[in-house]
Amino acid sequence: MNELQQETAPALSVSHVSKVFDVSAPWLNRVLERRPKLFVEAVSDISFTVEKGTCFSIVGESGCGKSTVARLVTGLYATSNGDISFGTGATGRPIKVQMIFQDPHSSLNPRWRVGDIIAEPIREMKLRNSEDETLARVRELLETVGLGADDALKYPHEFSGGQRQRISIARALASEPELLVCDEPTSALDVSVQAQILNLMRRLQDELGLTYLFISHDLSVVRHMSTHIAVMYLGRIVEQAPVEELFTNPQHPYSKLLLATIPDIENPKRRVEAQAGEPPSPLNPPSGCAFHPRCPVALSKCSQSAPDLCPTSAHGKVACFVAQDANNTAMEKAAV
Template sequence: MADEAGVLVEATDIARFFDVSRPALARMIAREPRRTLRAVDGVSFAIPRGRTLSLVGESGCGKSTVARLVVGLYRPTRGRIGFDGTDVTDPAARGSGRGSIRRRMQMIFQDPYASLNPRWRVGGTIAEPLHAFGEAGGRAGANERVAALLTQVGLAPADSEKFPHEFSGGQRQRISIARALASQPEFLVCDEPTSALDVSVQAQILNLMKDLQAQFGLTYLFISHNLAVVRHMSDTVGVMYLGRIVEIAPAETVFRAPRHPYTRLLMDALPDIAMTGRARVPVGGEVPNPISPPAGCHFHPRCPLANDRCRRESPVLREAAGTSVACHAVEEGRA
């Protein structure tokens, strides 16, 4: 990717499978084999320091699983995850103290209410990582840090005395961001951070995240099912379908010249971003069951360009002119 020397986070062929078999006895009576769900199956990317990589795709395509793999909430079935040159695939490599990699990466979730303890005052929630990583610097020091963090996310120092239910959805997401920033991380994984919010509030939170990125030089892995949301956030956009990246390119290129038929479908579903006056087309069909994905190209049952080769042979990501696309039609020049 663009700036090889400055890569902070790198995923190489990561995969995570889940065993979703029924209990052994039921399986034996029904003579059923074990069933494996390939939530993520061979995803690679590199995020340069201070940049944003977004992953987009419909629900169920494996975005949250990638997020959880990267922050170490899941162990990969296969592949390697590098952070600032260290292989962190083994949880032990992430450490736990002040100098640890665990401190240097934090995650923001879709539902801030679920990630904030309803019985804790906001100040306590924000200060918790300070204590966990031994950075609180006594009670006065912690209070001062919490006040500064609340101000940074557009809230008031006095808000530290309140409880989560006293805030709106957008304000609660600001509190989660303040908590995530408490340990002074370099890297934030943001999993649908605005998907539960009204459109106008979404824009405010996205702007806040962009401002914080500029101020602190943060690196983001940003996850959304909505291409419109990632448009102004991303340096690079990766489009996921059924556990794989089908197209990855600089954001500007993806929006100007989407190449994969699935990316184009997602674009067509957007409200006329290119101002072409084209009518909006909803994305047709449904994401297949990842336990038994279609043979060949996983996208073929929904693809207007599918042919026999597509039904047989799985396309691999190939780079041309700065865009990597996994599609036979693109490769054959018939897309």
């Protein structure tokens, strides 16, 4: 790969990735009760790319598989099918990846001082030549995320939730990554603290040239952070588009449902039609399009086969027969 290709190659490429978990009962229970093995496909044949310096967000309800995607990208889970590849960094080597976890209370070792928590990746990866340089780097990282150098001597329980998440960000930055996988990094925080953490992450992205894979169920957070958005439903990506295109002209009925839940300041008393039914169990997904039992515009073929993720605009894609038919009709009228 030449230098130009390295510059233009995406930071992350996910190609036809699936993840199946064995959720069967213990062997003896299955023998005694004559129950078969049970599997759940948490992620089903998803593909996307994340360009360098951008923020690609994945949104959806709890249980849709978005956190599983984060763990697949970081190697915490192995893929059942498909391929995950990374671009090259400034050194010509594959870019480094780190993860910011959802809960800052459980993701930090309570027995370690903050300085040791942040210094561990520096020491393990031998990123500094001496202990003095390592400690200086720890102090620099603490100040970068808005904490004091003296905080290195404290323990995690001495900090608030927002401060702990800042420590988690500092630890993630310690290994000098180019790609950060953020698994709902603000969902456990108060709203006012969320804004501080998000603004910090935006600033770090601008200053350090970071690339984000951002996982969230909060659309207002996603709109503030994202360049591109993928909407997941029951393990599949049902729509993918640039952030403003998705918010102004959503194509998939599920995307429209999610956007309808956002409070409207200009029209707070607007009437929102309730969607029928609950999300189906991933243990027993419906045939065809998984959203068709709840979809207000479902066709007969929606229950028979699952639509592919097809382009509907210059940058957007949607997996919906109704949206694809409407787009094809509009293109035919425009051609005439």
